Amino acid sequence: MTAGSAGAAVTVPRAPTPPPAAPADVDTVLVLDFGSQYSQLIARRIREARVYCELVPGTISAEEIRRRQPRGLIFSGGPASVYEEGAPRPDPGVYDLGLPILGICYGMQLLAHDLGGRVRPAARREYGQAILTVDDAQGVFQGLPSALPVWMSHGDVIEAPPPGYRTIAHSLNSPIAAMAGPQGRIGIQFHPEVGHTPLGREILGNFLGPVCGCRGTWEPANFIERVVAEVRDKVGEARIICALSGGVDSAVTAALVHRAVGEQLTCVFVDNGLLRRGEADRVVDVLTRNMHLDIRRYPAEDRFLEALEGVTDPEQKRRIIGREFIDVFETETQRLGDVPYLAQGTLYPDVIESTAPDTNHAHKIKTHHNVGGLPADLRFQLVEPLRYLFKDEVRQVGLALGLPADIVHRQPFPGPGLAIRIIGAVTPARLETVRAADWIVIDEIKRSGLYHKVWQSFAILTPISSVGVMGDGRTYANVVAVRIVTSDDGMTADWARVPYDVLADISRRIVNEVPGVNRVVYDISSKPPSTIEWE
C-alpha cells in the first residue's frame, strides 16, 4: 500500500468537525451540547422536522455560531448544576446574537441563571412522567392542549425567572416548568425529545417553525450534489478504495463516491464466510450490476474459520475477526498500486461520539467499532461522505442514488456476523446450522410483513443440547433461540410481541428443516438489562 509518492507511513488524524454542510436554501439550528444523554436525540428530532441541525460543544464561541448563521439555538440538558463550580456554560456573547434560544432542562436553568433569574436544588429530584399545565398557549405550546404528559428528569428548579420572562407552564413539582422571554427565548424543564413526551415533536416543531422561522426544506437528498462535489474536489484525479461490508452504510458510501469519481473508485469486499445465506453474492451482484461498481472480492472464509478455531470468548472472536479483516485488506490493497484515499461510512452519531464531552462516553459493553473498522494509522487519507447523516438519512440518500430498496432497508447485521450468533466455538457445521435457521426466521418474518416493523430478527445457536422425540426415536440435539426485537436505534430494545402463529411457523420449520435441531426457544428479554446480540 502506498501513500503518495514517498510511500512513507502517514498517520492521518481525525479531521476536526468541518463547517456546516447545509445548502443555502436550507435553515440551520445548532444544538449546544451540555452533556445530556439525549443531545443526539434532539438533533435527530430536528432533522426529522426537515430542519438542518448540528450538535456542537456547549462552549462553542459566539463568533463561530455567527459564522454558521443558524436561525436558532437549542441548549441541551446536562448532568451538572448551574451554580456548581466548573459547570459547563455557553460563551456569554451567545446571548448578544439576537437568536431565539430553546433551553431544555439544564439548558433552561442556564438561561435563568445567566440572564438574572434564580435556580436552586429541588426539594426532591423529579424523574419520570408528569402532567404539564400550560398557562399560556403561545410559542412552543401554540395549538396544543392545556394539559400534556411530559418527561421530567431534573434535580434543580427555577426559583425566579429572569427579568422580562414569564411563566408559561407549571407542573405539580415545578411551579416554573416553562418560561418565555423576549427574542424567542424559551426554557422548558422537561424533555420534548424523548418518546415519553408524546407531543414533543410538536413542541420542537413550534420552536423551529413559528419561533425561529425555519422553512423545513432539509432533505438528505439535498446533500448528494454537495457531497459529490466535495469528494471530487478532495480526490481530484487520484484513486480511492472503499471496503464493502454488505451493510447499508458502506454501500451508500461507495455509491456516492462512485458518482463523484467514477472509475477512480475500487471497492474491496472481504468475504469472511460469516454472512447470511446468499448475502455476499447478492450484495456484490447488485452493486456491480445496478451501480456499476468495480468490486474486488476476496474469499477468505477458510482463513477466518481457521483463526476462530476453538475460540469461545465473544471479545476474542471480535478481535480475531477485526485483525484478519485488516490483514486481508492491507495485503490486497497493496496490490492495487498507488491509492491515497480510503472512503469510510462513518455516520454522524460516530462523529458526535468521538467529539462528545466525557460525560457522554458510555461504558463499553462490546467493542463494536473494532470490527469491520480500520485502524487510524492506515496509510490513507480518509473520505467520509456520510459524516453528517443519521442512519435513516443514509437510507434516503441510498434510495435517491438508485440503490435497491431491499439493500437500503435491510436490518442491521453485526460486523462479526454469525460468529457472535454461535455461542461457543465456530465450526463449519455450526455455521451451517445457524445460517439455515436464520434463513427461516427472516423468511417467515418477511412473509408475515414484520420485516420492516422490527429492528432485527435472527437465530442464535446455543451451546445446549436437549432431549426430543422425532418419529419414534429419541433425539439429543441443538437448541436454537430466536431473537426478534423492536428498537429505534439499537441503544435500547424490547422483544417483539410477534403473533404466536408466526412464532409457531418459525419453530416448526426450524425443527423440520434444519438438521440437528430439536428445540426452539424465543428470547423475551429487553435491552437493558440484556443486549440485542447474545455475545
Ligand code: XMP
Ligand atoms: P447489542 O448486542 O450491543 O447490539 O445490544 C446493538 C446493535 O449493534 C450490533 N452489534 C454489532 N455491530 N459489530 C457491529 O458492527 C459488533 O461487534 C456488534 N455487536 C453488536 C447489533 O447487531 C445491534 O444492532
